[in-house]
Amino acid sequence: MTFKETLLDEALALFQQEGVEANTEPELRSKLDISQATFNELFASKASLVRETVLHDIEKQKKHHLNITQNAHSAIEEILILLQDGIKNIKVTNPAYVTDLQQHYPEVWEIALDHLNTYSYHQIYDILNRGVQAGEFRKDINLQLVTKIMLEMVGLLLNPQTFPPDRYNLSEVYRSIYLYYIRGICTDSGSKVAEKFFSTYNI
Template sequence: MTFLETILEETLQIFKKEGIEANSEEQLIQKLDIRESTYNEMFKSKTDLVKATVLFDLETQEREHVRILANAKNPIEEIMLMLQDGLDNLKTINPLYYVDLQREYPDIWKICLDHLNSYSYHQISDIINRGIIQSLFRKDVNLQLVTKIILEQLTMILNPVVFPPDRYNIREVFRSVFLYYIRGICTEEGGKMAEEFFSRINNK
């Protein structure tokens, strides 16, 4: 890991633990334990730091997805492992991270949405399509529509207007929306696999 990647990883952990706006630029420099001159060589502003950190996070997630999916035996397990990873991540992220990102950095939040609509769309669509071919997902599933619904559900879950983090546990919202929806598009065989996976998640 390069020095820049180390700084971005540390920044990401601060943002996800405390929220983006919890610290000023000066406080971040202090917490990162680097010289102000070094910081200024790497980032033009706090917005530039946030953008670099978010892009680093998206790239890291893509590498992690490759690792996760390598352990799956079938498309049901693939999508369930992806959901489980999402649940585990949300458990460790302060909801203020997403609130700050959407409210204070809309252009950077748009990068996240664009990533969903390109990388995530094709990934989910491919998994569901292979599940249909293997008779684990229903053959009458509208592939494009179902993929779009899953992505829109994720955007909805992360919208602080729809689910204010002070009133709702985002991890529980995630579970309630996605786990039951996925089960609904499964065949009988796929549903049994999904139920077994749900049971393992609930017993953790």
């Protein structure tokens, strides 16, 4: 791992813990323990740091998802592993991280949304398709529509006007949105796989 990648990891952890706007650029440099000269050499501005951090996070997520799903025994287990990971991430991420990106860095937020609508769309579609072929998801589901609905649920979850983070536990919202929906598209055999997973991991 390069020095810059290490720095982006540290910046990501800081943003997810405190939000993006909690620290000014000088405060960020201090917490990242780098000089202004080093910062200027690597990043054009704080906005540049935020953009590169989000891009770095996207690439990390891709590798992480491959790693955590490689031992899944079925399509439904694979999608539930991703769901469980999403719940875990939301629990440890300050809601201000998302709202700061939405409000202060709309171009960066668009990058995150584009990731959902391209990479994540194909990822979910492929898993659902394999689940249908295996008899775990109902054969009468519209794959394109169900995939789109599942992605739109992410937007619903992350909309602070719909679910203000000071009023709602976002991980519980995540659980309520996805787990019950997934049960609805499962076959009887798929439901048994899902129920076993829920009870084993206590999502």
